[in-house]
Amino acid sequence: MSETAKLVLGEKTIELPIIKGTEGEHAVDITKLRSQTGYITIDNGYMNTGSCTSDITFLNGEKGILRYRGYKIEDLAEHSNFIETSYLLINGVLPTKRQLDFFNEKIVSFATLPSGITRMLDTFPRDAHPMGVLSAGVAALSAYYPDFLDHDLSDSEKDRAVAQLMAQVKVMMAYFYRRAKSEEPVRSHPSLGYCADFMNMIQYKPGYEVDHEVAKAMNVLLILHADHEQNCSASTVRMVGSSNANVFATISAGIDALWGPLHGGANQAVLEMLETIKKNGGDYKKFIKKAKDKNDSFKLMGFGHRVYKNFDPRANIIKKACDTVLTKLGVQDPLLDIAKGLEEEARSDSYFVERNLYPNVDFYSGIIYRALGIPTNMFTAMFVLGRLPGWLAQWREQVGSPTAKICRPRQIYTGPGVRDYVPVDERK
Numbered sequence: 001m002s003e004t005a006k007l008v009l010g011e012k013t014i015e016l017p018i019i020k021g022t023e024g025e026h027a028v029d030i031t032k033l034r035s036q037t038g039y040i041t042i043d044n045g046y047m048n049t050g051s052c053t054s055d056i057t058f059l060n061g062e063k064g065i066l067r068y069r070g071y072k073i074e075d076l077a078e079h080s081n082f083i084e085t086s087y088l089l090i091n092g093v094l095p096t097k098r099q100l101d102f103f104n105e106k107i108v109s110f111a112t113l114p115s116g117i118t119r120m121l122d123t124f125p126r127d128a129h130p131m132g133v134l135s136a137g138v139a140a141l142s143a144y145y146p147d148f149l150d151h152d153l154s155d156s157e158k159d160r161a162v163a164q165l166m167a168q169v170k171v172m173m174a175y176f177y178r179r180a181k182s183e184e185p186v187r188s189h190p191s192l193g194y195c196a197d198f199m200n201m202i203q204y205k206p207g208y209e210v211d212h213e214v215a216k217a218m219n220v221l222l223i224l225h226a227d228h229e230q231n232c233s234a235s236t237v238r239m240v241g242s243s244n245a246n247v248f249a250t251i252s253a254g255i256d257a258l259w260g261p262l263h264g265g266a267n268q269a270v271l272e273m274l275e276t277i278k279k280n281g282g283d284y285k286k287f288i289k290k291a292k293d294k295n296d297s298f299k300l301m302g303f304g305h306r307v308y309k310n311f312d313p314r315a316n317i318i319k320k321a322c323d324t325v326l327t328k329l330g331v332q333d334p335l336l337d338i339a340k341g342l343e344e345e346a347r348s349d350s351y352f353v354e355r356n357l358y359p360n361v362d363f364y365s366g367i368i369y370r371a372l373g374i375p376t377n378m379f380t381a382m383f384v385l386g387r388l389p390g391w392l393a394q395w396r397e398q399v400g401s402p403t404a405k406i407c408r409p410r411q412i413y414t415g416p417g418v419r420d421y422v423p424v425d426e427r428k
């Protein structure tokens with residue numbers, strides 16, 4: 001007999017099914033709790049709520065484990081590249097050479113934007129934040145591909161949506177980057193490979209050649225950002241996708257959710273924080289003190305995580321990559337010394353130790369982006385580029401599930417009881 005949990009509510013005891021994951025995780029299934037008892041569960045900020053079952057990413061925050069489709073993040077960062085990892089996330093298996101080539105060719109075939117989209121990008125102020133531009137641009141793609149508005153897409157149409165977004169988000173970012181600098185756009189050169197092509201599109205000038213180390217570092221960064229199970233933006237993608245909204249609206253919503261500084265926007269916030277510390281003479285101890293002060297809203301950006309309570313495996317890889325990349329590129333960045341000092345200080349401070357606050361993926365990534373020549377306000381857009389295959393995999397899993405339901409949480413109402421309407425001239 002399958003395992004159940006017993007819940008005692010006053011005089012009544014009910015049995016709730018237990019669901020088990022492949023890695024020994026377990027959950028109490030409360031789907032029928034309300035119909036059986038009238039009760040709902042409440043969990044502010046979804047601290048302990050499983051919103052779905054998923055085959056994509058396994059994460060164990062206590063042990064610092066992160067795996068995509070069973071493959072360790074450390075192995076993928078070392079041996080794979082971003083396109084192969086994207087294929088893995090979306091299709092569930094590592095591709096054969098033929099499958100990989102086909103996937104790549106499909107992405108490459110969408111490397112131009114509809115002219116209406118480039119005209120739209122031209123209307124944004126040059127100093128507009130790239131995240132707002134991307135969100136608008138991705139939502140606007142729906143105007144040019146009306147066949148995607150039908151929610152009942154075939155598998156090959158979903159494949160097309162994946163390839164198209166992976167290509168067009170990259171081109172959109174590069175296009176707007178150059179426009180922001182009043183430079184002519186550079187067309188895509190697919191033979192360079194996804195990451196090197198992107199770097200070439202943003203940094204090309206006569207004589208420029210993408211450094212192998214730069215392309216490699218970008219591949220590692222994008223792999224590490226590619227998925228992270230039910231985080232804020234992935235959950236947003238699933239939430240919006242669950243209403244059968246089209247894929248462009250769904251991914252645009254994911255971009256918006258990622259923008260916030262508590263989520264993907266933290267990479268920009270970290271760099272800005274390090275710059276501020278530098279301007280203040282590098283006194284990071286003062287900022288540690290501020291972060292601990294409950295009357296001060298300042299937080300140590302790039303520190304802490306909802307699920308990692310030991311270490312963030314992505315941060316460990318990025319920290320090592322940071323040293324390697326800066327050395328190989330011959331870059332000396334004083335912000336790296338400040339970051340390391342800050343980390344060392346926080347790691348031996350009881351406030352951070354007791355609360356299990358460690359550097360997360362965003363703490364060191366900005367220093368690498370900076371070394372690669374990417375401006376600070378583009379960092380979160382780089383996160384979008386990395387997270388895109390994860391969102392697309394989550395979207396495919398959500399809309400492809402035969403048991404998919406619209407996501408619709410409940411609430412406990414705490415407002416006023418019923419009141420009589422009072423006409424405006426009788427109100428006091």
Ligand code: CMC
Pocket residue numbers: 045231261262263264266291292298299300301302303304305306307355357360361362
């Ligand atoms: N600096 C100072 N104190 C902190 C920090 C921080 N960065 N993070 C958490 N705390 C404290 C918090 O004040 C609370 O203290 P107390 O128990 O005394 O009230 C305790 O630690 C628990 O924090 P929480 O806010 O309840 O934890 P959470 O799981 O709700 O939030 C977090 C997680 C990531 C939003 C939070 O740690 C944070 O704001 N970090 C800084 C922003 C950041 O780096 N975000 C990137 C996250 S990883 C990338 C991604 O999500 O995409």
